[in-house]
Structure formats: C-alpha cells, structure tokens
Amino acid sequence: MSFIELKNVYKVYKNGITAVADVNINIKKGDFVFIIGQTACGKSSLIKLLYREERPTKGQVIVGGINVAxxxxxxxxxxxxxxxxxxxxYKLLPKLTVYENVAFVLDSYGYKESEIKPKVIDALTRVGLKEKLRSFPNELSGGEQQRVCIARAIVNKPKVLVCDEPTGNLDATTSKEIMKVIDSINKELGTTIIMATHDQDIVNRMKKRVIALKDGMLIGDWEKGSYKLDETA
Amino acid sequence: MRPLRILFRSISSAFKSVFRNLSLSIASLTCIIITLMIVSIAIIFSSNVNYSTKEIEKDLEMVVFVKSETTEEKVKEIESNLQVLPNVEQISYVDKETAKEDMKKENDTYKKIIEGWEEGENPLDSYFIVKVKNIEDMSETAATIKNLEGVDTVNYVEDLVEKMVSTFQIIRNVLIVTVVALIFVTAFLISNTIKITIYSRRNEIDIMRLVGTSNTVIKLPFIFEGLFLGAFGSILPILVTIYSYVFLYDKLGGVLFHPLLPMMQPYNFVFKVGLILLAIGSVVGMFGSYKAVRKYLKI
Incomplete structure (x- = not known):
C-alpha cells in the first residue's frame, strides 16, 4: 500500500515553464527517499506538490489518503x-526563542501548555538541542538552526517529513550531523522521509532509494541507489 | 476547550499587536475618534430635531372657519369631509356661541367688546380645530381644506415652523451623508493598519500556514485587532458625548434656542448614544480588518 502516490503528474507554471512532466512515484510508509537532480530540474516543485504549496496542473497527488489536488x-x-x-x-522566527519556535506550532493548534511542553522538550532532545531552549536563532550556528527547524517539523509526530535541500546551506561535517538526525527520525519514529538534495556525498553514503529528475521528468528510480544523473532508467 | 483556548490566544495576540504597532494604532484610533465624535453630533442633533418636531406636532393645529350662513347639515358634511383627509389626526367643532363665550373668557378687552354687542348679535363664525399628523404636509392639507364647500378661511402658524423644520431636516441629511462617508474612510484606514500588521508579520503567517495552522487561527487575531481599535476608539467620544450633552442641556435650560424646541432628557438618551457609538466603532473596526484579511491574507 502506497502512502504517497503520484500519478501522471504535471506542473506547468503560468509563464509556460514545465517544472514536472508525467511523473509517477509510489512511496511506502516508513521509506527514505532522495529526490536528486540539478538546479531547476523540478525537485522543489515536486516537493511543493506534496504539501500543496503548488497544485498539479494535471494528474493525481495522494498523500496519506488525501487527494492533494x-x-x-x-x-x-x-x-x-x-x-x-x-x-x-530554516524559516525560524527571529524574535522567538528555540523553545517558542517549536512550541508555537502546537500552540496554534490549540494545545494546552501542559501538553505542549513535554512534546517540545522531546523533539528538541531528539535533535540534540535540549541545552539551548532559551537561545534565539541568531545566537545559533547554521546547523543548530536547521536542527530547530527539524524539531519544529517533527514536534507533532507527522507521518511524513519532507525536506527541501536541508543541507544546502551547511558545510560537509554539519550536513553529516543533520543527516544523522534525519536518519534516526526515520528509524526510531518510522517517519517517511522525502528529501530533495543535490549533495552527492550524502546520497552515495546513505544508500537509500533514489529518484532522479531531469527537466521535470523522472529519469531513474533505484532502491539503495547512488547519485547518478547521466544514466537513464 | 480547544476553541476557547484558541479564542483567548487570539485576543491576547491582538491586544499585543495593538501596542506593538503603536504609531499605526494611534493613527487609526485618531480617525475613529474623530468619526465617532461627528457620528455622535449627528445622532444627538437628529434625535433632538425629531423629538422637537414631534413635540411641535403635538401642539400644532389649524383653525378652519366655516362661512357664517352655513347650515348645521352643511357643518356635518364639512366635518365628515375633514375626517377622511389622510393628514388629519383629530378634529373638534366649536360653534359660534361657544366661540363667543370662549372669547369673553380670554381677556377683559374682548369681554368689554362682546358685552357691547346687542343681545343675540354674534358676528363670529363657527370653526373646527384640526390637528394634523405631519407638519411637513400642513400647507398642502390647508389648501385642500380651503377648497371644501362652506369653508371660509384656514389659519395656521405657517412659515416659521415649516421653514425651521425643513432647515433642520436638510442639516440632518447632510450630517447623515457625512457620517456614512466618514465611516467608510475609517473602515479603509483600519483596513490599512491591519494590512501593515499583516505585512510586518508575513513571515510568521507564512510559517504558520506551512506548519498546518488553520486559517481561522491565523485570521482571528487580526479581526480582534480591528475590533479592539474600534472599541478603544469609541471610549473618548462616549465620554465627551455624555459630559457635553449634560452640560449643554443645563446651559441651554433644556431647550434648543427657543422654548418651542425642547431638548431630549439627557439620562438614558446619552447612554443609548454611547452604546450606539461603541457598536459602530466595533463593527467598523471588525469590518475594516475583515476586508484587509480577505484581501491580503491569500489563504
């Protein structure tokens, strides 16, 4: 049973550019999937289709039983x-502390303070930032800010974690640490991970499913794949 | 419990926002205050004009003289003709003998003159006293009555009252138009204030949308902010209304320039006006922010 299903999906922007063309993908619950490709290959558009920041021009996008289109x-x-x-x-709010940046998600859902606190502490412990609850984003390094962003994303225990170039602004060492965090979320919480990246090292090292895009089209879908864009499927 | 919690959080967030963008809030507040002051003047003025007009109407009557040679049957006919006129509220008939007696009682000069008349002599005419429903149509009604058979003349305090009432009505209409225009300007200004609040918080709003905050939760604080601006803005006009009306009432002795035009009793009336101002302020504030939220929160 697929948890995420894309059927003949097209995304054509108003200016006529086709970002995604006839893409078919099935992702099972608990999968870890890389979406790779060069800049402007349609990775971000594909990711945005999943959380309905964009609507598909044609085709079906189904996430956890919801018909996104x-x-x-x-x-x-x-x-x-x-x-x-x-x-x-990262998209953190500069005037809020680390704790508040994560807590405001649950706060806006209408949770009680007594429910919010343990969840936020749990999420921040998972990303290794328990000691920096009271810091503000500008006092943190890039890697730490990305951890806050991850904590915020997992605080409500979502079924899927969608990552759009999470290591794009980070150096290699920090990127590795971030990947460790994301991998542990996948393994320990069973969260499905979909991650768009063009970081070859990470993809090659992790040995996960790889979906390759070129000019909006699917050119490869490999189990335990590596970063290769020249080979057509 | 959860909707209640969301409501309270929206209210506290709106409250903070009013103070966070203080200069903008003050600009909106000033506009609301000025508008509501004028609204208040308009309400007070038109209520008093209405009240005075009603009071005048209560006392205002026409005297319809019947031609001297008219028979009693003819008088009955005139009476029934008067009763069917749409603007006639009430009529009463005074025959010439009663008129003579009434006149005698009025003052000594009249009494002497009348006593000088020969026994049985009575040059006076019988008349009807006619009360009208609406003074604005008084001259029209008078003209109709004058054309009835057997009617000699129709007397009433013609020009003064009529002109005064129509002048008041023009002023009142001008005020109403001004108030409506001002209400729109205020709604527009509040809408602008909220727009800037939305703009300054667009990152936050974007993030909230991305993490799954419902649209209602995003919108509510802005609606409340408009409501607060409107409600806060009505406080000063309400106080000014209450104190200045009471002061004016005492100063003018309860009449509007002339004893013919009584003013409304201040108590209850000023509180009603205050409530109306609060309601207008709140509704205009909410309406303004609702417009901004619809237009600028593309969700």
Missing amino acids: KLKNNRVYKLRRKIGIVFQD
Missing part, C-alpha cells in the same frame, strides 16, 4: 498537520 484552501492545514517540512533556509 482537490484539497480546498481552507482544508490545506489538515494535510500539513500530517507533514513536517524542513526548509533550506
């Missing part, structure tokens, strides 16, 4: 509560 604007939040999103630029 048909989802009304005022229902999108239901989908997003099932999906944790990790961004390349």
Whole structure:
C-alpha cells in the first residue's frame, strides 16, 4: 500500500515553464527517499506538490489518503498537520526563542501548555538541542538552526517529513550531523522521509532509494541507489 | 476547550499587536475618534430635531372657519369631509356661541367688546380645530381644506415652523451623508493598519500556514485587532458625548434656542448614544480588518 502516490503528474507554471512532466512515484510508509537532480530540474516543485504549496496542473497527488489536488484552501492545514517540512533556509522566527519556535506550532493548534511542553522538550532532545531552549536563532550556528527547524517539523509526530535541500546551506561535517538526525527520525519514529538534495556525498553514503529528475521528468528510480544523473532508467 | 483556548490566544495576540504597532494604532484610533465624535453630533442633533418636531406636532393645529350662513347639515358634511383627509389626526367643532363665550373668557378687552354687542348679535363664525399628523404636509392639507364647500378661511402658524423644520431636516441629511462617508474612510484606514500588521508579520503567517495552522487561527487575531481599535476608539467620544450633552442641556435650560424646541432628557438618551457609538466603532473596526484579511491574507 502506497502512502504517497503520484500519478501522471504535471506542473506547468503560468509563464509556460514545465517544472514536472508525467511523473509517477509510489512511496511506502516508513521509506527514505532522495529526490536528486540539478538546479531547476523540478525537485522543489515536486516537493511543493506534496504539501500543496503548488497544485498539479494535471494528474493525481495522494498523500496519506488525501487527494492533494482537490484539497480546498481552507482544508490545506489538515494535510500539513500530517507533514513536517524542513526548509533550506530554516524559516525560524527571529524574535522567538528555540523553545517558542517549536512550541508555537502546537500552540496554534490549540494545545494546552501542559501538553505542549513535554512534546517540545522531546523533539528538541531528539535533535540534540535540549541545552539551548532559551537561545534565539541568531545566537545559533547554521546547523543548530536547521536542527530547530527539524524539531519544529517533527514536534507533532507527522507521518511524513519532507525536506527541501536541508543541507544546502551547511558545510560537509554539519550536513553529516543533520543527516544523522534525519536518519534516526526515520528509524526510531518510522517517519517517511522525502528529501530533495543535490549533495552527492550524502546520497552515495546513505544508500537509500533514489529518484532522479531531469527537466521535470523522472529519469531513474533505484532502491539503495547512488547519485547518478547521466544514466537513464 | 480547544476553541476557547484558541479564542483567548487570539485576543491576547491582538491586544499585543495593538501596542506593538503603536504609531499605526494611534493613527487609526485618531480617525475613529474623530468619526465617532461627528457620528455622535449627528445622532444627538437628529434625535433632538425629531423629538422637537414631534413635540411641535403635538401642539400644532389649524383653525378652519366655516362661512357664517352655513347650515348645521352643511357643518356635518364639512366635518365628515375633514375626517377622511389622510393628514388629519383629530378634529373638534366649536360653534359660534361657544366661540363667543370662549372669547369673553380670554381677556377683559374682548369681554368689554362682546358685552357691547346687542343681545343675540354674534358676528363670529363657527370653526373646527384640526390637528394634523405631519407638519411637513400642513400647507398642502390647508389648501385642500380651503377648497371644501362652506369653508371660509384656514389659519395656521405657517412659515416659521415649516421653514425651521425643513432647515433642520436638510442639516440632518447632510450630517447623515457625512457620517456614512466618514465611516467608510475609517473602515479603509483600519483596513490599512491591519494590512501593515499583516505585512510586518508575513513571515510568521507564512510559517504558520506551512506548519498546518488553520486559517481561522491565523485570521482571528487580526479581526480582534480591528475590533479592539474600534472599541478603544469609541471610549473618548462616549465620554465627551455624555459630559457635553449634560452640560449643554443645563446651559441651554433644556431647550434648543427657543422654548418651542425642547431638548431630549439627557439620562438614558446619552447612554443609548454611547452604546450606539461603541457598536459602530466595533463593527467598523471588525469590518475594516475583515476586508484587509480577505484581501491580503491569500489563504
């Protein structure tokens, strides 16, 4: 049973650029999938289709039983509560502390303070930032800020974690640490991970499923694959 | 419990936002205060004009003289003709003998003159006292009555009252138009304030949308912010209304320039006006922010 299913998906932007063309993907629950490709190959568009930041022009996108294409604007939040999103630029709120940056998610869902606290502490412990609860984002390194972003994404225990170039702004060592965190979330929580990246080292080292895109088209889908873009499927 | 918690958090967040963007809030507040002051003046003025007009109407009557040679049957006919007129509220008939007696009682001069008349002599005419429903149509009604058969003349305090009432009504209409225009300007300004709040918090809003916050939770604080601006803005106009109306009422002795035009009793009336101002402020504030939220929160 697929947890995420893309059927003949097209995304054509208003300016006529085709970002995704006829893509078919099935992802099972608990999978760890890399989406690779060069800049402007359609990785980000594909990721955005999953959390309904973009709507497909044609085709079906189904995430955890929700038909994303048909989802009304005022229902999108239901989908997003099932999906944790990790961004390349972290998207933290500068005026909130680390704790508040994670807690405000649950706060906005209407949780009680007594429910929020243990969940936030748990998420921050998982990413190794328990000691920095009271720090502000500008006092943290890039890697630490990315950890806060991950903690925020997993605090509500989502079924899927979607990562858009999470290591794009980080050096190799820090990237490795971040990947360790993401891998442990996949293994320990059983969270499905979908990660767009163009970091060859990471893909080659992790030996996970790899989906390759070129000019919006699917050119490869390998179990335990490595980073290769020249080989057509 | 959860919706209640969300409601309280929205309210506290809205409250903080009013103070966070203080200069903008003050600009909106000033506009609301000025608008509501004018609204208040308009309400007070038009209520008093209405009240005075009603009071005048209560006392205002026409005297319809019947031609001297008219028979009693003819008088009955006139009476029934008067009763069917749409603007006639009430009529009463005074025959010439009663008129003579009434006149005698009025003052000594009249009494002497009348006593000088020969026995049985009575040059006076019988008349009807007619009360009208609406003074604005008084001259029209008078003209109709004058054309009835057997009616000699129709007397009433013509020009003064009529002109005064129509002038008041023009002023009142001008005020209403001004108030409506001002309410729109205020709604627009509040909408702008909220727009800037939304703009300054767009990152936060973006992130909230991405992490699955529902649209209602995102929108509520802004709606409350508009409501607060409107409600806070009505406080000063309400106080000014209450104190200045009471002061004016005492100063003018309860009449509007002329004893013919009584003012409304201040108590209850000023509190009603205060409530109306609070309601207008809150509704305009909410409406303004609702517009901004719809337009600028593309969710």
